[in-house]
Amino acid sequence: MTYRHPLAVAPMMDWTDRHCRFLHRQLTRRALLYTEMVVAEAAIHGARERLLGFDRTEHPVALQLGGSDPQKLAEAARIGEGFGYDEINLNVGCPSDRVQSGTFGACLMKTPELVAQFVTAMKSAVAIPVTVKCRIGVDDQDTEVALDSLADMVHAAGADALWVHARKAWLEGLSPKENREIPPLDYERVYRLKGRNENRFIGINGGIQTLQDASAHLDHVDGAMLGRAAYHTPGILAGVDSAFYGAPARDFDFAALIDAMAAYAARHIANGGRLGHVTRHMVGLFHGLPGARRWRQILSTDATRPGAGPDVLHAAFAAVDLTGGEEAA
Known part of the structure; x- marks a missing residue:
């Protein structure tokens, strides 16, 4: 096998x-x-x-x-x-x-x-x-x-x-x-x-x-x-x-992830796509973390507007607290 x-x-x-x-x-x-x-x-x-x-x-x-x-x-x-x-x-x-x-x-x-x-x-x-x-x-x-x-x-x-x-x-x-x-x-x-x-x-x-x-x-x-x-x-x-x-355990670099997704979204937009095509899959990314609700709100509204650019991703990420804690209801 x-x-x-x-x-x-x-x-x-x-x-x-x-x-x-x-x-x-x-x-x-x-x-x-x-x-x-x-x-x-x-x-x-x-x-x-x-x-x-x-x-x-x-x-x-x-x-x-x-x-x-x-x-x-x-x-x-x-x-x-x-x-x-x-x-x-x-x-x-x-x-x-x-x-x-x-x-x-x-x-x-x-x-x-x-x-x-x-x-x-x-x-x-x-x-x-x-x-x-x-x-x-x-x-x-x-x-x-x-x-x-x-x-x-x-x-x-x-x-x-x-x-x-x-x-x-x-x-x-x-x-x-x-x-x-x-x-x-x-x-x-x-x-x-x-x-x-x-x-x-x-x-x-x-x-x-x-x-x-x-x-x-x-x-x-x-x-x-x-x-x-x-x-x-x-x-x-x-x-x-x-x-x-078997990869070494490490703290995941979510900032680098957002940078990669923003660059990817920019390429997609340049080829005639829309930001929302990419961000719709990212809504649950920070589930359970403080700021996740605001992240979801921004991706569900700003990212879906005509002409939205990858800067929306960075703005949404700024609302997330990666240090942990309890997500607000």
């Missing part, structure tokens, strides 16, 4: 765009970052630079694809490899209506043989790792049977890793948001999967709130994937490199 990523930030629709990933990469140099899901058809025929472009500092970064045609997935994977991605990941877990109408995402849990075909096609098209992200099952499936069947088939097809969101997905009756919260977490099911795949990489996702939680999972599986906790409170990522990759 050569694939090694003890900590990853999950692919999240509308959230983990290139600006979000650039922010996360300033906080952790080592964690594996994932794109939002890109539909294979869009990767082939759409505006590739807008959909697939990324900053070179984002490495290691994985492209997540969605689709239901092996040839198109293979071509999209080839395009992604050409853009320089370090990994191609197949989405077998998203329960949104748009995904269901295209018969991919979580729907594919019902047809593991198709997923295996997709993995085979993508593996034949690229030299970088091809991985799968799935649920433990969908609807009324027996999760013991469904997850083992999927894992066995994708491993036989050559998948380099399997990341498992430790909940079922309900394709009818629950919204995508509810599917992230209502189906109960079953970490033990993922642990059992790892128990029968000792030499395969099995990673876990779902409801992991802290780095301590993530570390505890590594007693049972090979990797832990943070989702909403990394997005809403990105500052927790500043501890990843020392906790999971």
Whole structure:
């Protein structure tokens, strides 16, 4: 088992765009970052630079694809490899209506043989790792049977890793948001999967709130994937490199981070973008610190105004007290 990523930030629709990933990469140099899901058809025929472009500092970064045609997935994977991605990941877990109408995402849990075909096609098209992200099952499936069947088939097809969101997905009756919260977490099911795949990489996702939680999972599986906790409170990522990759523990230089983000935002604005495209991902950065409320207010108002420049970031940062204390209500 050569694939090694003890900590990853999950692919999240509308959230983990290139600006979000650039922010996360300033906080952790080592964690594996994932794109939002890109539909294979869009990767082939759409505006590739807008959909697939990324900053070179984002490495290691994985492209997540969605689709239901092996040839198109293979071509999209080839395009992604050409853009320089370090990994191609197949989405077998998203329960949104748009995904269901295209018969991919979580729907594919019902047809593991198709997923295996997709993995085979993508593996034949690229030299970088091809991985799968799935649920433990969908609807009324027996999760013991469904997850083992999927894992066995994708491993036989050559998948380099399997990341498992430790909940079922309900394709009818629950919204995508509810599917992230209502189906109960079953970490033990993922642990059992790892128990029968000792030499395969099995990673876990779902409801992991802290780095301590993530570390505890590594007693049972090979990797832990943070989702909403990394997005809403990105500052927790500043501890990843020392906790999971052996980097020396140090006080994180948030002033340098703000300088880097301001310079990045200036480049984005010069290319026709808006400050808010970048700062919307930074609102929760100082959660719990004195001044965090004022930081949020400035980013939610001044940073979203037409013509706003990167100086807004420095003004907002000036309101934050990094020495600690209790955040006002």
